[in-house]
Amino acid sequence: MDIQHLNYLVDIAKTESISLTAKRFFISQQGLSQIIQKLENDLNVTLLHRNRHGVTLTDAGKAVVEQALEIVQKYEELLQVVQPLTNTNVQSIKGHLSISAAPNVSYNYLPEVLDSFNRKFPQVDVQVEEKQHFLEIIQQINDGVVDIGLVILPDYSYQEQILRVNATFEKISENPLLACVAKTSVLAKKKIITIKELSAYPIALYSHENYLSMIKHMFKDLSSLNISVKTSYVEVYKKAILDRKAVGLTSFSDFRLLDDEAIITVPIENSFKLIYGCFINSLNPVTEGFLSILKLVAAHKLTGKRVHKG
Template sequence: MNLEQMEYIKEIVHTKSISIAAQNLHVSQSAISQSISLLEKELGIQLFKRSRFGTTPTEEGKSIIHNALKIVESIEKIKEDAQNITSTFTGEIKIAAIPSLMNFLPKILSLFKKDFPQIKITVIEMESKRILKNIKEYSLDLGFTSIKKSLEISLPDHLLFSKLEYNADFQVIVPKDSPLAFKQSLTIEDLYDYPIVLYTSQFWEDFIYSLENNNRPINVLFHTSNSEVIKRTIAEGLAISVLSSYLLTDDPYVETGRIIPLSLADNNFVPDLSFGCISSEKNPQYALIKKFLEYIHKSGNLI
């Protein structure tokens, strides 16, 4: 009996599949099967059974599997405690955020870097669909993103999504000389009559699709992944746009009056979205990620 076998048991219980467990642990399926068979022979008990419902614990194996999971949990806690005690947090955290959530980061980074100046932090602006993909592949450690509520409930157990205290408030920005600038607020109907510049993302693609479902074409001037390009284009009088109000806080274009933000009266086109941060507990850097998540709590931004 060894710790490797305990890890195999944990992953099989989690995935209900020896083949998927092998993929997740980057070992061959035969290696896991042989290791579990040796353990069963040693204990004289069959631990798992295969059926159309997957690989599941046998009745006689449940108590042993329960104890094995407790062992793995204890080992992980020992490792985490050792890292906390010796203050050996090192390395780099790679963070990605959609533009509207970028404003959450400065306060969190300030708190974290004060205690862990040795940790390198890389922050990237990224579209939500790419964030989820990169979190799954461990090329990102933490993502500040939006997720459809229908997708949120079906996320794998190892993907942890913590909701942010975020109000999805969107404003239309227009040039200072636009006739729209003299209105108190705008409606979705007002957007049909002007060229529009949009941020490149699945969310805004869905937004345009929903508008065009009304059988009226939208005059999209261009898409860009740079919010500064959007604001400069509006300031030049070429188009209008829709941005999160968070992106317009203390903005020089707004403060100098070059662009005018207006509220959207029917601002209810994002009911299916949750905003938060996502990470994977299978990430090799998860102890460090958990430590960073503590600072998100300290900043008061998590629900």
């Protein structure tokens, strides 16, 4: 059994499409179907339900994907451990890495990722540029202007957007949009909150264009909301939640906000999911090294995420 074949299966579980996964990994749809059939034969189970709309996991498929995720992550960790002992000295690699990133990804992931990357690739120059909307990042990737595009995509348009890009896409995390409240808030004990209920409270919003378009999709009309603050600064956003009892709207990947123990999360009924991902224009030791570090940092940070106790 090939580790890469497990990667294919994990990706199919995310996209629910053999054709989409085949496109993302630059292999033929027929070739990918044959790989999945071989996996099914090797394991003696049916992994996928196939229909005209795409594919879904069988119960056996869900169990296999759950284990495959652990295997793939352990394999990537293994590569990190043995890398210094291989014949390829990545510290001698010279080059340039250009990154276009959504603001929320930039300040929640990049500081730690770039610290590790700079230690591993000290002779690679890194240039980072923030873009307000994922469409700007997608355009830069398609134009070949940047090597890496770090985006946040809503699940309701996720597949449509990645099909527009001629690059490899790797999903880093997938988290629901949550309400964030102070522990002293009247909402703190709720097990779940509806969108209609949220409309009755002061709301704290980030000012990023992409984020606002997703919030507008959920509420339909932002003018109907009592917006307490609209800012790009996490500390200002946090103070609105703690001092003015506003309700924030974000995900578990908003580490700088949720690291504060005075803030807890409440699930939102019928909320959408935020998909954090990475477009890669060309796979090479530098971009693969960056992706590997990004995945490890994300996995480490998300293992400590807090869930609402209610």
